[in-house]
Amino acid sequence: MAWDTEKTKRLLLDAAVEEFAEHGFQGARVDRVAKSAGVNKERIYQYFGNKEQLFATVLDSELKKLAGAVPLTPEAAADLPEHVGQIYDYHLAHPHFSRLVHWEGLELGGDRTVPAEHERTVHYLAKVESIAAAQRAGAIDAALDPKVLMLVVVHLAQMWSSLPQVAKMLLGGSAEDTPEARRAAVVALTAKIVAP
DSSP states (O other): OOOOHHHHHHHHHHHHHHHHHHHHHHHOOHHHHHHHHTSOTHHHHHHHOSHHHHHHHHHHHHHHHHHHHSOOOHHHHHTHHHHHHHHHHHHHHOHHHHHHHHHHHHHHOTTSOOTTHHHHHHHHHHHHHHHHHHHHTTSSOTTSOHHHHHHHHHHHHTHHHHSHHHHHHHHTTOTTOOHHHHHHHHHHHHHHHHOO
8 A cells, every 4th residue: 555645744734733833942842743643753853853844844835825815916005904903813723823923933033044934935925915905005004114013913903913912901701702702803903003
C-alpha cells in the first residue's frame, strides 16, 4: 500500500496547530504532535525539518487561511468597520489563531526575526495600500497613518481574545456581553475611528 504523504502532512499540521496554540513554541513538543497525529515522530523531521520550521509552516498556513477568508482589498477597506467585524468573526470561529500569533509575539517577537517575516511584511503592506486607497477615495479619514490604522484594525478584531481576563473583569458575564454585542462594538469603534 502506498504511503499517503499529503494526508500525513495534513495530520501533522493539524496536530501541530493544536500543540503550538496550547503550549506556545517553547512549550510545544514534537513527540506530542506525532502522537496526536498518530504518526512516527521522524516524519516531522522528514517533512518539516525541525520544530522551528514546523512552527513557521503552521503560522504560514494559518495566516494564509485568514488572508483567504477575509481579504483586505481596496473595496473591503472602503467599509473597514465591516471588514473588522469579519475578522472578529474569523477569530471567534478559530480561537487557536489568536493564541498562535500571541505566542509568536511573546516568544519570537521584538527584535528577533519571525517566520516568513519578509513575505508577511509584503502582505501587510498590501493591506496598508488598500487602506490608503480607501483614504484617497474619501471612505476613510485621510489624516490617519494607514500603517498605524492597519495595526489598530488587527488589535480591534482580536481584542476580546487577547485580553479575555480584562473583558471578564469589565463586562463580568453580563447579559449584554454576547458575541453579537462584541462584534457590534468592534464595528462601531472602527467606524468612529475611520470616519472621514
